Amino acid sequence: MSIGKKAQAGTIQSSDLMVFVEPDAGLVIEIESTVKRQFEHLIRAKIEEILRGQGITAGRVRVSDRGALDYAIQARLETALQRASGE
Amino acid sequence: MVTEILGSAATERARAFIEAQGLQFEPVFDDLVGIFEGGALVAIGARDRDVLKMFAIDPSRQGGALLGALVTELVRRGFAAGHEGFFVFTKPEHATSFEALNFELLASNGRAALLEHGRGLARYLEANGAAVREGANAAVVMNCNPFTLGHRHLVEEAAGRVDTLYAFVVREDRSAFPFDVRLRLAREGTSHLGNVHVLDTSRYAVSAVTFPAYFLKRADDAAAIQMELDLLLFAQRIAPFFRITRRFFGSEPYCPTTRAYNDAMRRLLPSFGIEPVEVARKEARGAPISASMVRAALRDGSSAGLEQWVPGTTAAFLSSEEGRAVQERLRKGEARDA
Numbered sequence: 001m002s003i004g005k006k007a008q009a010g011t012i013q014s015s016d017l018m019v020f021v022e023p024d025a026g027l028v029i030e031i032e033s034t035v036k037r038q039f040e041h042l043i044r045a046k047i048e049e050i051l052r053g054q055g056i057t058a059g060r061v062r063v064s065d066r067g068a069l070d071y072a073i074q075a076r077l078e079t080a081l082q083r084a085s086g087e
Numbered sequence: 088m089v090t091e092i093l094g095s096a097a098t099e100r101a102r103a104f105i106e107a108q109g110l111q112f113e114p115v116f117d118d119l120v121g122i123f124e125g126g127a128l129v130a131i132g133a134r135d136r137d138v139l140k141m142f143a144i145d146p147s148r149q150g151g152a153l154l155g156a157l158v159t160e161l162v163r164r165g166f167a168a169g170h171e172g173f174f175v176f177t178k179p180e181h182a183t184s185f186e187a188l189n190f191e192l193l194a195s196n197g198r199a200a201l202l203e204h205g206r207g208l209a210r211y212l213e214a215n216g217a218a219v220r221e222g223a224n225a226a227v228v229m230n231c232n233p234f235t236l237g238h239r240h241l242v243e244e245a246a247g248r249v250d251t252l253y254a255f256v257v258r259e260d261r262s263a264f265p266f267d268v269r270l271r272l273a274r275e276g277t278s279h280l281g282n283v284h285v286l287d288t289s290r291y292a293v294s295a296v297t298f299p300a301y302f303l304k305r306a307d308d309a310a311a312i313q314m315e316l317d318l319l320l321f322a323q324r325i326a327p328f329f330r331i332t333r334r335f336f337g338s339e340p341y342c343p344t345t346r347a348y349n350d351a352m353r354r355l356l357p358s359f360g361i362e363p364v365e366v367a368r369k370e371a372r373g374a375p376i377s378a379s380m381v382r383a384a385l386r387d388g389s390s391a392g393l394e395q396w397v398p399g400t401t402a403a404f405l406s407s408e409e410g411r412a413v414q415e416r417l418r419k420g421e422a423r424d425a
Contacts, residue, residue: 006166008163008166008167011155011156011159012155012158012159012162012188012189013152013155013156013159014152014155018159018162020166030206032189032205032206033189034187034189062205062206064188064189064204064205065189066187066188066189
């Protein structure tokens with residue numbers, strides 16, 4: 001799978017996250033989170049794991065997180081990626 | 088559920104709701120969305136390009152998830168329309184409600200707060216990191232509509248007194264000369280100065296976000312608040328990044344809004360360790376040079392003697408095909424005269 005166009009998924013409600021993805025030459029992950037200080041590394045690791053699983057090596061992924069659990073991160077990111085691949 | 092508010096009857100209902108909360112309904116927006124419960128409107132919000140505004144929530148329903156639902160929908164629509172980040176103006180007491188939604192506070196002056204969603208300022212500064220120099224640095228902020236000998240005089244005066252001068256050209260495209268042309272003419276008109284970096288302000292100085300009143304040309308109370316926010320953002324976030332300790336500006340004989348802005352610089356900047364430095368306007372034919380005089384001359388087709396007002400680089404542009412197209416638009420009055 002690849003990021004062919006801009007796409008977005010999720011909400012900015014509590015315990016959720018909003019994901020924005022768009023094409024980029026490199027792989028860029030930007031994280032904003034209300035729990036950034038404690039959990040940024042874990043959020044990043046989860047995102048990297050999902051991208052790896054989908055075989056994505058290029059694109060810009062921005063998340064605006066409000067304390068989402070891993071399941072929510074996975075669901076929102078996979079939805080955004082699916083929309084970005086045009087499927 | 089958040090729904091789009093369409094049609095005149097629904098819009099009138101929205102207006103009544105907003106006014107009942109003591110806020111002003113502004114009819115300019117791209118999206119107007121609301122939340123209804125049992126047929127009653129309980130929350131409303133709007134988007135005008137990348138500015139989110141007119142948030143109103145029924146007092147009995149505040150403190151819950153309604154604001155998040157409104158912002159989610161407006162950000163979703165704004166992203167689909169091509170915007171990356173979003174701004175909101177609000178009362179300082181509501182800033183924390185937006186910060187909880189991952190908005191970042193850009194500036195607050197006790198009467199209003201400006202926040203943004205999407206890390207835009209951080210990305211803007213990162214993108215300009217290569218231009219940062221050590222030393223005694225200064226800034227000028229100019230619209231350059233178009234670049235005149237007055238602008239060149241200001242830049243030369245400032246550059247001669249500092250190590251590095253950052254000349255910020257206002258990105259906001261509400262001027263007769265488009266931003267890419269204004270930036271290019273500023274670069275060409277200052278290329279003889281080795282210590283001048285001509286940079287894009289993005290949305291972070293004298294833009295419709297930080298300073299909408301400048302483009303409305305009136306100096307009322309709202310304008311005063313916005314000038315302060317604009318300068319606080321400059322003094323607290325932009326100047327420290329570029330190691331700027333002085334801000335140069337031309338004296339203002341004509342425009343009351345710009346004069347009020349100059350006064351605000353003198354009042355506010357010193358407390359942040361930034362020295363405001365006024366430079367007397369360069370004169371030609373016994374009058375201070377201004378870009379609006381140049382535009383008026385172009386509009387009237389009286390371009391004779393223009394070389395007393397603009398450098399050769401700007402004159403060359405004006406006689407190019409692209410330059411003639413701008414003059415044609417000026418004459419037809421299509422472009423806003425900011």
